[in-house]
Amino acid sequence: MRLLEVEATDFLSYRHLLVDLTGVHQLAVVGKNGHGKSAILDAILWCLFAKGRGPTDEMIREGCQSTYVRTLWERTVDGQPTQVSITRSRTSSDESSLAVVIDGEVKTKSKIPLTQAYIEVLMGMGPKAMMAGPIMVQGDSAALLDALPAARKDLLVELFQLDRWEGYHEEAKRQRKGISVRQDLRSNELVQLESELGDYDELSVLRELQTLHAQLADQGRALEAATEEAMELRSKAAILQERAKRAQALSAEIEALLEQMGELAADNTRLVQGIDRATSVSKFQIPDIPPEPSDAAVIPIRVEMTALDASLSELRSAVSTFGIIRQQIPALASRASASSPCVGDPPGCQYVIAAAAAAKDLAELRDRCDALEAKADELPALEASRLILEKSLAAEERRVKEGRSEHYRVATEAASLTAQRDSALAYLAEAEPQLKTVQKRMKAVELDHRKRTKERLQLTQDEWSMADLASKITESTAAAKLMQEHKDVTQRAISATEHHQARMSKLKQQGDTLAAEIAAGDGEGATLDILIKAFHRDGIPTLILETALPEIEARANDVLSRLPDDYSIRLDTKAATKTGTFKDELNVTVLTGGRERPYRMLSGGQRFRVDFAMRIALAAVIASRVEATVDTLWLDEPLGPLDREGQEAVADTLAAVSDEFGLIVVVSHVADFNDRFESKLAVTMEDGESYAVLA
Ligand SMILES: Nc1ncnc2c1ncn2[C@@H]1O[C@H](COP(=O)(O)OP(=O)(O)O)[C@@H](O)[C@H]1O
Ligand SMILES: [Mg+2]
Numbered sequence: 001m002r003l004l005e006v007e008a009t010d011f012l013s014y015r016h017l018l019v020d021l022t023g024v025h026q027l028a029v030v031g032k033n034g035h036g037k038s039a040i041l042d043a044i045l046w047c048l049f050a051k052g053r054g055p056t057d058e059m060i061r062e063g064c065q066s067t068y069v070r071t072l073w074e075r076t077v078d079g080q081p082t083q084v085s086i087t088r089s090r091t092s093s094d095e096s097s098l099a100v101v102i103d104g105e106v107k108t109k110s111k112i113p114l115t116q117a118y119i120e121v122l123m124g125m126g127p128k129a130m131m132a133g134p135i136m137v138q139g140d141s142a143a144l145l146d147a148l149p150a151a152r153k154d155l156l157v158e159l160f161q162l163d164r165w166e167g168y169h170e171e172a173k174r175q176r177k178g179i180s181v182r183q184d185l186r187s188n189e190l191v192q193l194e195s196e197l198g199d200y201d202e203l204s205v206l207r208e209l210q211t212l213h214a215q216l217a218d219q220g221r222a223l224e225a226a227t228e229e230a231m232e233l234r235s236k237a238a239i240l241q242e243r244a245k246r247a248q249a250l251s252a253e254i255e256a257l258l259e260q261m262g263e264l265a266a267d268n269t270r271l272v273q274g275i276d277r278a279t280s281v282s283k284f285q286i287p288d289i290p291p292e293p294s295d296a297a298v299i300p301i302r303v304e305m306t307a308l309d310a311s312l313s314e315l316r317s318a319v320s321t322f323g324i325i326r327q328q329i330p331a332l333a334s335r336a337s338a339s340s341p342c343v344g345d346p347p348g349c350q351y352v353i354a355a356a357a358a359a360k361d362l363a364e365l366r367d368r369c370d371a372l373e374a375k376a377d378e379l380p381a382l383e384a385s386r387l388i389l390e391k392s393l394a395a396e397e398r399r400v401k402e403g404r405s406e407h408y409r410v411a412t413e414a415a416s417l418t419a420q421r422d423s424a425l426a427y428l429a430e431a432e433p434q435l436k437t438v439q440k441r442m443k444a445v446e447l448d449h450r451k452r453t454k455e456r457l458q459l460t461q462d463e464w465s466m467a468d469l470a471s472k473i474t475e476s477t478a479a480a481k482l483m484q485e486h487k488d489v490t491q492r493a494i495s496a497t498e499h500h501q502a503r504m505s506k507l508k509q510q511g512d513t514l515a516a517e518i519a520a521g522d523g524e525g526a527t528l529d530i531l532i533k534a535f536h537r538d539g540i541p542t543l544i545l546e547t548a549l550p551e552i553e554a555r556a557n558d559v560l561s562r563l564p565d566d567y568s569i570r571l572d573t574k575a576a577t578k579t580g581t582f583k584d585e586l587n588v589t590v591l592t593g594g595r596e597r598p599y600r601m602l603s604g605g606q607r608f609r610v611d612f613a614m615r616i617a618l619a620a621v622i623a624s625r626v627e628a629t630v631d632t633l634w635l636d637e638p639l640g641p642l643d644r645e646g647q648e649a650v651a652d653t654l655a656a657v658s659d660e661f662g663l664i665v666v667v668s669h670v671a672d673f674n675d676r677f678e679s680k681l682a683v684t685m686e687d688g689e690s691y692a693v694l695a
Pocket of ligand 2: 039
C-alpha cells in the first residue's frame with residue numbers, strides 16, 4: 001500500500017488539508033514546532049483506524065462541528081495496481097461514517113466495525129503492527145522493542161501476515177476430514193460393489209447372449225413364415241367372404257326382382273282387363289235426343305180463355321146486378337108516386353124536385369134492365385164455347401208435357417253414356433302407355449333376374465373351400481402365436497441377460513471409478529497431510545520467520561553498522577521454558593564489543609539507534625516479502641536524541657534503503673537533515689490554522 005493522497009477538513013489545526021503524493025518518492029515534512037506536521041500522520045492513522053493522539057472528538061478542529069479525512073492508496077495484488085479510497089467522518093454529535101471504494105466500486109460494509117476489519121485486511125495489518133513497523137509516530141520509536149517478547153512475536157506474526165496460515169491450516173484440516181469421510185464412504189461402496197459383482201464372468205455371458213440372439217433370429221424367421229401363411233389364407237378367406245356376401249346380396253336382389261315381377265304381372269293383368277272393358281265402353285251408341293216441345297200452341301188458347309173468363313165473369317156479375325136492380329124497381333116506383341107534388345105547392349119546391357129525380361132514375365133503371373136482359377141471353381153460348389176451349393187446352397197441355405218428359409229421359413241416358421265413354425277413353429289414353437311401360441319393365445326385370453341368377457350360381461360354386469380355409473387359418477394363427485410366445489421368451493431372456501450385463505458393466509465401471517477416486521483421494525489426502533503440516537504454526541509460518549529473522553537481523557545490523565558505536569543485535573524466537581519446552585517469543589539481544597548487553601541497559605541514544613535499525617530492517621523486509629502490504633515508510637521525528645553524527649548516519653541509512661519503499665516520508669525540524677530529501681512539504685501556521693504546501 002502506497003499512499004497517494006491525503007485530504008482533510010477541519011482536522012486538528014487544519015481547516016483544509018490536501019497533499020497529493022503522486023510521483024513523490026522521498027519527502028521531508030518541514031516546519032516549526034506545533035505548526036501541524038505530526039497532524040498529517042494523525043489524519044492518516046485516524047482515517048485508517050480512528051486512532052490519534054487523543055480521543056476521536058478531540059480530532060475535530062476547535063469551533064467546528066465535524067471533520068472528515070480521506071486517504072487514497074495504491075494497492076498491488078498479483079501485479080495489478082488498484083486505487084483504494086478510504087473516507088472517515090465524525091460530527092461533534094457522535095455521528096461517524098466510514099467508506100471504502102476500490103477503483104470506483106463501493107466496498108463499504110453494512111456496519112462500521114465490518115468496514116474497519118475490511119480495511120485491516122486491505123492493509124495486511126492492524127494499527128499496533130503498523131505503528132511497530134512502517135509507521136513511526138512521534139516519540140514512539142521503540143514500539144516493537146518496548147513490547148514484551150511474546151507480544152513482539154505477535155506483532156511479527158501480524159506484520160508478516162502469518163495468521164493467514166492458521167486459516168489455511170484450518171481449511172486444510174477441514175478438507176482432509178472431508179476427504180477421509182468420502183474415502184470411507186467410497187471404500188464401503190467398493191466393498192459392496194465387489195460383493196455384488198461376485199464371480200461375474202463377462203465372457204460366458206457374452207457367449208450366452210450370442211446363442212440367445214441366434215435362437216431369436218430362427219424364431220423370428222419361423223414366425224415370419226407362419227404369419228405370412230396365415231395372412232395369405234386370411235386374404236383368401238376375405239375374398240371368399242366377399243363373394244359369399246355378394247351372393248347373399250344377389251339372393252336378396254333376386255328375391256326382390258321376383259317380387260317385382262309378380263307385381264308387374266299383376267299390373268299387366270289389371271291393365272289388360274281394364275283396357276278390354278274400356279274399349280267396349282268406348283264403343284257405346286249415343287241415342288238422338290228428341291226436341292223439347294214448346295208452349296207456343298198453348299199460349300193463345302190460354303189468352304183466349306182468359307178473355308172468355310173475363311167476359312163470363314162480367315156477364316155473370318151483370319146478371320146478378322140485374323136481379324138486384326129489378327127487385328129495387330117496385331120500391332122506386334112507389335117512391336116516385338109518393339113524391340108527386342101536392343096542389344098548391346109552389347114550383348120548385350122540394351117535393352117537386354124529388355119527384356122529378358125519382359122519375360128519371362126509374363127510367364134509367366128500366367133501360368139498363370132491358371140492356372142487361374138482352375145480354376143475359378148470350379151467356380149459355382159463351383159457356384159452351386168456354387167448355388170447348390177448356391178441352392182443347394187440356395189436350396194441348398198433355399201433349400207438351402209428354403213430349404217434354406220423353407226429351408229429358410233420352411237426354412239423361414245420352415249424358416250417362418257419353419260420360420262412361422269419355423272416362424273409358426281417358427282411361428285408355430292413360431292405361432295403354434302404362435301397359436307398354438309395364439311390359440317393358442317386365443322384360444327388363446326378367447333379364448336382370450336371369451343375369452343375377454347366373455352370377456349367383458357362379459359365385460356359389462367357390463363356397464365349398466370356406467370351412468377348409470377357416471380351419472387352416474386357425475392352425476396357422478395358432479402356430480404364429482406359439483412362435484411369438486417362444487420369441488417373447490427368448491427376447492425376455494436376452495433383455496434380462498443384457499440388463500444383467502449392463503448392470504454388471506456399470507458396477508464394474510463404478511468400481512473402477514471408485515477405485516480411481518479412492519486412489520485420487522489418497523493422493524489428495526497425502527497432499528493435504530503435507531499441507532496441514534506445512535500450514536501449521538511450526539510449518540511455513542515458522543519457516544518464514546526463521547528465514548525472515550536472520551534477514552531482519554542482518555539488515556538491522558547493516559543499519560547499526562552505519563551508525564556510530566559498535567553495536568550489533570541477535571534475534572531469537574524461541575525461549576526455553578522451565579519445563580524444557582519452548583515458547584514463542586522474539587528476543588532481542590544487543591552485543592557490544594562481542595559482549596551481550598541487555599537492551600534496557602543502553603543509553604537513550606543507543607536504544608534509539610537500535611529501535612531505528614530494527615524498524616527500518618523490519619519495514620524493508622516486510623515491504624519486499626509480503627505482497628499488498630504497506631510499503632510506505634513514515635517516520636515522525638526519527639532523529640530523536642541523536643547528535644549530528646547520528647543524524648547524518650540516519651540520513652545515509654534512509655538513502656540506502658529508499659529503493660525498497662514506494663514512499664518514504666520523514667517529519668523533522670532539522671533543516672540539514674531535511675535537505676537530503678528530494679521533495680519537501682512546507683507546513684506553516686497562521687492564526688491557528690495550518691497550511692501544507694508541496695515544494
Ligand atoms: N482540536 C484542535 N483544534 C485546533 N488545533 C488543535 C487542536 N488540537 C491540537 N491543536 C493544535 O494543532 C497543532 C498540532 O501540531 P503538531 O502537528 O503536533 O505540530 P508539529 O508540527 O510540531 O508536529 C498544535 O499547534 C496543537 O496545539
Ligand atoms: Mg510533531
